Amino acid sequence: MIRVDDLKKTYGQHVAVDGISFQAAKGEIFGLLGPNGAGKTTTISIISGLLEATSGTVTVDGRTMSPTASSVKKVMGVVPQETALYEELTARENLRFWGGLYDMSGSRLKKRVGEVLELIGLIDRSDDAVKTYSGGMKRRLNLGLGLVHEPRLLLLDEPTVGVDPQARLSILDVIREAARNGTTVLYTTHYMQEAEELCQRLAILDHGKILAEGTVDELKKMVGEGEIVTVRGSFTAQQMHQALEGHPHVHAVSLEDHQAMLSVAGDGGTARLLQDLLGQDLEVNGVNVQPPSLEQVFIKLTGRELRD
């Protein structure tokens, strides 16, 4: 459905997007997960035709995207990171306008506007001016505007930033619903949790490069299949490294002075490791055991934590 090939965007010396490639199939929710400044918005802007790429191509259903390719733009729905609405107009008027811009009209537009209002839960307030809405309602309308024309490709740039938990759930529901109806979704976020919940496949992006790509399970396997044990104490990295020598079932995800993140495979492996560590002269004053998550994948790939 959408295919991105070796996309690059530079601003002077600065490389914002550094040769990324991926593809997503019809009805798939594909995630771009990365911290602030990773290049998510730049990528979305190029795909939606707002920016020209320095090099590389974007094809949608085999047709090449460019800022002037209006027939390609027509099948895309774009939901910008910041809400972009006409505050003086009502939700219905906003939806009708955007539907009209994408060549919808008459009874088809009218019917679809009603459906979207229902979907985003604004039917009761549909004839009030947008400026009277709460932040969460504006967010939902912002999403709705990208859906009126039933796009085959939906581009979402961090649509849940600054949204209360309830509105977030309803936004994720609307996105799943769109995907069920065959829309391909490209979803950017810096929330691991959200990426894990929503996306069938995702790419981890940092400094404009894709570091890893796959399903959530495939990515998690990169840090091992067992448990993740985080150990804190007043040890050095060197000491910990030595202490681990007799444990072939343990891999260090990250290893620093005073903190080690370890992936432990096999039944009872964690208990054996802890007993051994405590038996040695290592000073341990905190242990945390978790199943593997994207957080650890990111740490393994970058050596940094991905924080909100």
Place this chain on the structure above:
Amino acid sequence: MSSLVLMVAKDLRRRLRTPVGLIVLLIFPLAFAGMVGTAFGPSSGSGSGLPVITILMVDHDEDLLSNALQNATGNEQFSQQFDLVWIEVEDEARRMMDNGEASALLILPENFTTDLLDGKQVTLSLVKNPAESILPQVVEEMAGVLGVFLDTGVRILGEPLKMAGEMFDGVEDDSSLFPDNQALVALTLQAATQIRPISRYVFPPAMVFDTVSENDVALATLLQASPGDTTDDLLRRQATAAGNEELTDAAADDNGFNIFAVLLPMVSLMSILFMGDNGMRDLLAEEKAGTLTRQFASPAGVGRVLAGKIILTLVICSAAMLILAVVGMALGWISTSISLVGSVLQVGAIALAATGMSSFIYGFARSHRAAATFQSALVMGMSMLGGSMVPLSQMPDFLKAMAPYTINYWGIRGLTDLTVRGLGVADVLQEAGVLLLIGLLGMAIGWWRLSRRYALGANA
């Protein structure tokens, strides 16, 4: 094509939801022409017959507006009637009042300029000499009119003035940077000396006069005026107080010469140029809202979205000119028998020129904000030189020579050819031609520049 219609319709609908700015721009030329026309019209003989009135002024503000006021009141015509003495220390001024050395004392409060620009209510203190009866009354009338003009001016120019203020922050007291503003106040004060009390209530005053002197009917009515009052309420109250004698009606007089037919074109041109800015300034609003970028991502694309904005501006300017013409005719200021074809041509050309100028400026300015600021200054400058503020015949020769470089000049000349001189379409071809050229070129170049800028990703 249909997406252009959609975009313009959407923008007009947004305008109608928040119409205040446009309404003020529409009322301004009508109110201004009405007031000045009533004051200078042949029916109100010149030369007041009053002795020179001495007024003490204390300036606690020392900002843009009070400086402009100081400069403006230095002009010749004004000093024939008034002797303004600026006193540094309030106590000294009050002592002089107690000694009966002046007819009135007007105190400009601290933050007068900033509060007025922020739309806050400002209280001016007016102390009248209780020993005199008529002269302080004249001062009060004048101060009231001044209030209306400042208020109107602020409603129209508030935003650009504030921006200008920000730009020149740190430049101390150099009021020569604001010649346009002074000119406006100067004209205001000239008119104010003879104007009738009715003019005070065109807008509910944003200023209250805190007068220290009793048993005065006009004062009592003035103080009753609160910001919530409608113009009608105030007019009714004022009419009752004044025994109805002052409610003059602004119909054309019988002498054959109709001053309104001269004034309305003058002021309309200035207003229409501001409307041009008002239209293109929507780019700024949509950029801020994020809807501009969002439209660029739609199939309409950059070029068509920008063309939509330019067409919107043209529609606003044309509609405004049409309304002004129709109201002017309804008031009897403009003859209904003027050349229809000529008027349509000239009015359309003016709307195009205003749109072209605005598109051009937005196309070349560093940012939309800079464009708005620059355009306000340019409109004021052109209005001064081009005959929108002072009739060309009253201007010195070296200024007259510059007039043809303004849109106002060609606009006013064509309009007065039609309204005053009763000429036909053939006689406005030159004026309309110049304006059409300015308009079409400005629109084309402005559109091209803006498209290029946005295509290069200026929005991202």
